[in-house]
Amino acid sequence: MQKTAHIISHSHWDREWYLPFEQHRFYFIKLMNDLIEQFKKEGNAFQSFHLDGQTVLLEDYFAVHPENREIIKQLIEEKKLQIGPWYVLQDAFLTSSEANIRNLQIGLNDTKAYGQAAKIGYFPDTFGIYGQAPQILKQAGIDTAAFGRGVKPTGFNNTVSDTPNFESPYSEMIWKSPDGSGVLGILFANWYSNGNEIPVDEEEAKVFWDKKLQDAEKYSSTNQLLFMNGCDHQPLQKAIPAALETASVLYPDYTFKHSSFNEYTEVLKESQPDNLQVIEGELRNQRTDGWSTLVNTASSRIYLKQWNNHCQTLLEKVAEPLASLNLLAGGSYPREYIRFMWKSLMKNHPHDSICGCSVDEVHREMVTRFETVAQMGDVFVKEQAAELARRIDTSEIPEGGIPIVVINTTGWEKNDVITEAVDLDKVYFSKMHFEEIPDYLHERETPGYKLVDDQGRTMVYQLDEPKIEFGYDLPDDKFRQPYFAKRAQLSFFAEEIPAFGYKTFYLMPAESSVKQVDPAQMITETSIFDMENExxxxxxxxxxSFDLLQKDTGKCFRNLGIYEDTGDVGNEYMFKEAKGQAAITSKGAAAEFHYLEKSPLRTVLEYTHTLEIPASADDRLEVERNQLIWHKERTAGRSKEMKSITLRTVVTLAKGMKGPAFKLTIDNQATDHRLRVLFPTGLKTDNHKADSIFEIVTRPNTPEQEWENPSFCHHQQRFSSVADEHMGLTVATDGLQEYEILKEDGTIAVTVLRATAELGDWGYFPTPEAQCLGIQTAEWQVLMHEKDVVQSQAYIDAYQYKVPLVVVQPGIHKGSWPTTHQFIKTEANKLAWSSLKVAEDCKDVMVRWFNPAKEAVSLTASIEDYQSYKSTILEERTGLEKEHYEAGKYEIITLGFYKKG
Structure with missing residues (x-):
């Protein structure tokens, strides 16, 4: 049978990695300019070039050469230059569910300006892929995925290392999500460089093709052979037409075609056999020796993951929903600005960026980008909240009263203790000379207050001693307005704030002065340090360490929260424990305790450890780094010199919290080590659950038989959880994305710091800033529940951790909306809410959930004067307009709402 060799020219373009962004862009511009000249010179002899599946590269190029936009547009329209479908080639596990969707939405939206996209789920170098990828791709109209990692074992420098039991015998397979959605999966079995630098000379070409054809045929299930003509930052091979002409002469039984993914996959699907292997769920290289999974990028430079989690939460859980509620209240939706914020954030999402596995210059620039996104998001939320509050009728309030609007942007009702600065009095510079205002405000008597809810019920609250502080307004219709305000921190329990809605509270002058309880006065010396709520x-x-008791069941987990430090002689990609020394823990090491606050609203306790640990690895590590000794083979140990590291832990338990929340501050003065916090559950179970992309995934506690690495770490998004049939423990985290389940006692071990000093790929690239010296922080919450995290719906509390209520102090004015309102009413019990936004190309309101269980679940959602319909992730109607819907097993379900009439 005649075989066809499809040669796809490409260059896998990490925007930043072993060089910083601008230096990589310098070479990318050369590549693009060469491409333009090549297409002009060769015409149809040079058929196409695959632009690495990411449209951000066009922005990178046009920033320097805007004059070539029309030339590039013409090449794309002629299908010579293949673009999309992503905006960036993200890391799949370290970016959120919604970030993965926005990446696809924005990438495909960008391609509309050029007329076509490469319709392939392109994951060439992604460090493992989440199990719901086939469902996401199918909803986007993409039925094929190509990937380089996750199935067939790969070793150092991406060399293939077959084992007898790898998942698929072919480079083609059917890949299915938990819901049953399937796509054709194409593995780069010989990597995405198996057709790189094809010789033109006949003698060289004979040697090249004899091996390359054999290697491709070894894994191919059809007569369609794929050869990727390129590699990382590969310059253009201009001689491809001549090289393929040579190959055609040498191998007349083969057809050599300069191809594209669209052409290749079309004929591949026609010729694929019926008995392809079915691969289900996550692609994480589990059937390997475990030394090349790159999983420990989840703990490299944890500060980047924390920044990313903050910015993702700000955009997808607060900014987008708040703007959507504003639209429903009669405002506009600033779609382009939201898209701009997402694009700015996603420039930090490529795998070598968010994974923390690049040179130091890259990650310094990333922090600046994160700061920029946070600045944009903060001002956006502030203005959107103020705009919504201006539409609320706050006029029915006695003189001197202060309205406070609390907005819940999530899909679940919220109960939370909030602390917010409130202006009790304010004088603008326009009303009095600014030098006189502070004394005037200080001398004005501050009345007593009471706090009431929207039903007039008096509430418990704390009001700190007010301070005189400067502030300013930026009105829409006049110059900035500076003022001094008498400002105080107000704390109270905001209860039953409706999902997708708001509730108004009132700080009212009391008939007589009401002295608030000072939390500091409630603190007494004690030998027992504890805390409790309802x-x-x-x-x-x-x-x-601490014992956690669930009051309604009497069940208890004991000795949680021990810190563990081990040596790390690996690199930014992979952890390798140093030889010769056992882990150093805080077990039995006395901590210093004292209360920071005790009040009816919350208890805050601080305790401090000082651990003595080795100052670094021993001298052997530097020798092994310079000799490019792979991490697996290293024998370095820890130094004899010792350093002190201070661990300051602040734990908070407030009214309404289902479990205590912790903030650890580490004064890290040592290098080459890993710090974890341990939660021994004592539960006997073979598997556990973890939050992943649109999935609360079940994973085994022990690896497959091929696994040799002593470490068996995993990725997580928001939480990991261990449970038996009676009870469970879940650890929700804020940007801590690596954990391990220790098989001895079901311990959840969460990495809070990893310090290393080497990039770790194809050469020696020192990265001293990856040692994370100085002050580092980590935050988590411990949740106890009956049964597992899905059956108990404890995932709701885990997802709500670190998602704030939005608080705004509006003026007193008339408005068209009542003091309490829920814009979207839902009955979505047992579904996990994911997003609320407005569609990319119209004013339809889009709400997304996913079903974390295998049982179908009913869903009802309504907006007054709106009609609902079922949608894909790309906001395309499926044609179903109902009052009630059903979310199938593990389904990602999106409902759209359009205004009637």
């Missing part, structure tokens, strides 16, 4: 009781031991 749900849990927590008692701390001398070494900082």
């Amino acid at each position: 749900f849990v009781y927590v008692q701390f031991h001398e070494d900082g």
Whole structure:
């Protein structure tokens, strides 16, 4: 049978990696200019070039050569230059569910300006892929995926290392999501460089093709052979037409075609056999020796993951929903600005960027980008909240009263203790000379207050001693307005804030002065340090470990929260424990305790450890780095010199919290080590659950038989959880994305710091800033529940961790909306809410959930004067307009709402 060799010219373009962004862009501009000249020179002899699946590269090029936009547009329209479908080639596990969707939405939206996209789920170098990718791709109208990692074992420098039991015998397979959605999966079995630098000379070409054809045929299930003509930052091979002409002469039984993914996959699907292997769920290289999964990028430069989690939460859980509520209230939706914020954030999402596995210059620039996104998001939320509050009728309030609007942008009702600065009095510079205002405000008597809810019920609250502080307004119709305000921190329990809605509270002048309880005066000396609320009781031991008791069941987990430090002689990609020394832990090491606050609203306790640990790895590590000894083969240990590291832990348990929340501050003065916090559950179970992309995935506690690496770490998004049939423990985190389940006692081990100093790929690239010296932080919450995290719906609390209520102090004015309102009413029990936004190309309101279980679940959602319909992730109607919907097993379900009439 005649075989066809499809040669796809490409260059896998990491925007930043072993060089910083601008230096990589310098070479990318050369590549693009060469491409333009090549297409002009060769005409149809040079058929096409695959632009690495990411449209951001066009922005990078046009920033320097805007005059070539029409030339590039013509090449794309002629299908010579293949673009999309992504905006960036993201890391799949370290970016959120919604970030993965926005990446696809924005990438495909960008391609509309050029007329066509490469319709392939392109994951050439992604460090493992989440199990719901086939469902996401199918909803986007893409039925084929190509990937380089996750199935067939790969080793150092991406060399293939077959084992007898790898998942698929072919480079083609059917890849299915948990819901049953399937796509044709194409593995780059011989990597995405198996057709790189094809010789033109006949003698060289004979040697090249004899091996390359054999290697491709070894894994191919059809007569269509794929050869990727390129590699990382590969310059253009201009001699491809001549090289393929040579190959055609040498191998007349083969057809050599300069091809594209669209052409290749079309004929591949026609010729594929019926008995392809079916691969289900996550692609994480589990059937390997475990030394090349790159999973420990989840703990490289944890500060980047924390920044990313903050910015993603700000955009997808606060900014987009708040703007959507504003639209429903009668405002406009600033779609382009939201898209601009997402694009700015996603420039930090490529795998070598968010994974923290690049040179130091890259990650310094990333922090600046994160700061920029946070600045944009903060001002956006502030203005959107103020605009919504201006539409609320706050006029029915006695003189001197202060309205406070609390907005819930999530899909679940929220109960939370909030602390917010409130202006009790204010004088603008336009009303009085600014030098006189502070004394005037200081001398004005501050009345007593009471706090009431929208039903007039008096509430418990705290109001700190007010301070005189400067502030300013930026009105829409006049110059900035500076003022001094008498400002105080107000704390209270905001209860039953409706999902997708708001509730108004009032700080009212009291008839007589009401003295608030000072939380500091409630603190007494004690030998027992504990805390409790209506749900849990927590008692701390001398070494900082604690017992957690669930009050309604009486069940308890004991000795949680020990810190563990080990040596790390690996690199930014992979952890390798140093030889010769056992882990150093805080077990039995006395901590210093004291209360920071005790009040009816919350208890805050601080405790501090000082651990003595080796200052660094021993001298052997530097020798091994310079000799490019692969991490697996390293024998370096830890130094004899010791350093002190200070661990300051602040734990908070407030009214309404289902479990205590922790903030650890680390004064890291040592290098080449890893710090984890341990939660021994004592539960006997073979598997556990973790939050992933649109999935609460079940993973085994122990690896497959091929696994040799002593470490068995995993990725997580928001949480990991261990449970038996009776009870469970879940650890929700804020940007801590690496964990391990220790098989001895079902311990959840969460990495809070990893310090290393080497990039770790194809050469020696020192990265001293990856040691994360100085002050580092980590935050998490511990949740106890009955049964597992899905059955108990404890995932709701885990997803709500670190998603704030939005608080705004509006003026007193008339408005068209009542003091409490829910814009979107839902009955979505047992579904996990994911997003609320407005469609990319119209004013339809889009709400997304996913079903975390295998049982179908009913869904009802309504907006007054709107009609609902079922949609894909690309906001395309499926044709179903109902009042009630059903979310199938593990389904990602999106409902759209359009205004009637």
